[in-house]
Amino acid sequence: MPRGVMPRRPAKTGRHEGRNPRTQNPAPKVQLRQGAKRKADARLPSTLPRKPSTRGAKNGAVAAPRGYDPTSPGRVREILEGLDQLYPNATCALTHTSAWELLVATILSAQSTDVRVNMVAPGLFQKYPSVEDFAKLKPEQLEPEIRSTGFFRNKSKSVVGAAQRIVSEFGGKVPDNMGDLLTLPGVARKTANVVLGTWFQKADGVVVDTHVHRLSRRLELSAEGDPKKIEQDLMRVIPRHHWIGFAHQLIWHGRRLCLARSPKCVDCRLEGLCHAEDKTWTTVDRHKGAKP
Numbered sequence: 001m002p003r004g005v006m007p008r009r010p011a012k013t014g015r016h017e018g019r020n021p022r023t024q025n026p027a028p029k030v031q032l033r034q035g036a037k038r039k040a041d042a043r044l045p046s047t048l049p050r051k052p053s054t055r056g057a058k059n060g061a062v063a064a065p066r067g068y069d070p071t072s073p074g075r076v077r078e079i080l081e082g083l084d085q086l087y088p089n090a091t092c093a094l095t096h097t098s099a100w101e102l103l104v105a106t107i108l109s110a111q112s113t114d115v116r117v118n119m120v121a122p123g124l125f126q127k128y129p130s131v132e133d134f135a136k137l138k139p140e141q142l143e144p145e146i147r148s149t150g151f152f153r154n155k156s157k158s159v160v161g162a163a164q165r166i167v168s169e170f171g172g173k174v175p176d177n178m179g180d181l182l183t184l185p186g187v188a189r190k191t192a193n194v195v196l197g198t199w200f201q202k203a204d205g206v207v208v209d210t211h212v213h214r215l216s217r218r219l220e221l222s223a224e225g226d227p228k229k230i231e232q233d234l235m236r237v238i239p240r241h242h243w244i245g246f247a248h249q250l251i252w253h254g255r256r257l258c259l260a261r262s263p264k265c266v267d268c269r270l271e272g273l274c275h276a277e278d279k280t281w282t283t284v285d286r287h288k289g290a291k292p
């Protein structure tokens with residue numbers, strides 16, 4: 001043996017003899033097998049419940065099954081019960097202390113928000129406390145006061161015109177019937193229904209505002225696009241003693257969960273009953289035609 005060349009000493013760890021547990025155990029192999037098993041498992045049919053679909057509305061929508069009646073009394077009752085549980089005390093969000101104040105607030109709320117109207121109206125009624133005060137105004141005088149609610153020129157004409165007619169034709173009192181209310185400038189069925197239902201507690205129709213319009217269609221209670229026709233459909237399928245509360249509840253639901261864009265279906269108690277085409281989360285079929 002040449003000088004200086006020493007035989008290689010066995011490693012203390014015994015690595016060269018294959019005694020190292022890391023080299024001895026086919027650890028990587030085991031890991032591979034485990035990984036492969038996981039992959040194989042993934043291919044097996046899962047016994048877990050199917051995750052609710054979150055696919056895009058149009059992709060998932062199907063035709064409603066034959067014989068399905070979205071306005072059947074049983075389904076309507078379930079919707080009403082769900083709304084009762086969600087919104088047991090739903091009422092009009094417009095601040096008012098009289099039929100006149102409610103009428104004005106409802107006129108101002110067109111194309112605006114109740115929050116905005118509630119900011120504007122109290123100052124208005126402080127400045128002009130009675131119907132007669134409004135009747136004496138020229139529309140231009142009212143315009144700056146209600147400007148922030150939008151469409152202020154038309155709204156000024158409507159409010160002053162309604163006040164003048166109420167003073168001249170109805171003795172200064174807001175009429176409590178649909179026929180007379182509809183003769184007031186700026187008052188159509190929606191406004192009349194708000195005043196009749198909320199103030200006079202008369203169910204002469206169903207308020208159809210933008211929320212009721214959208215939700216009635218999503219819930220397949222109406223397939224119409226015209227508010228008057230939607231109201232007729234609702235009056236046909238909703239029992240009369242629910243008309244007032246139902247509209248308030250739909251309005252609340254439309255503001256809180258069933259938003260125009262991206263409704264919060266995952267939090268919605270009506271989810272299992274709703275087949276709206278534009279649902280954002282669903283456990284049931286979406287129906288073609290159940291559009292907002």
Ligand code: SF4
Binds near residue numbers: 257268275278
């Ligand atoms: S499930 Fe969605 S779309 Fe249907 S009513 Fe509820 S929030 Fe609206």
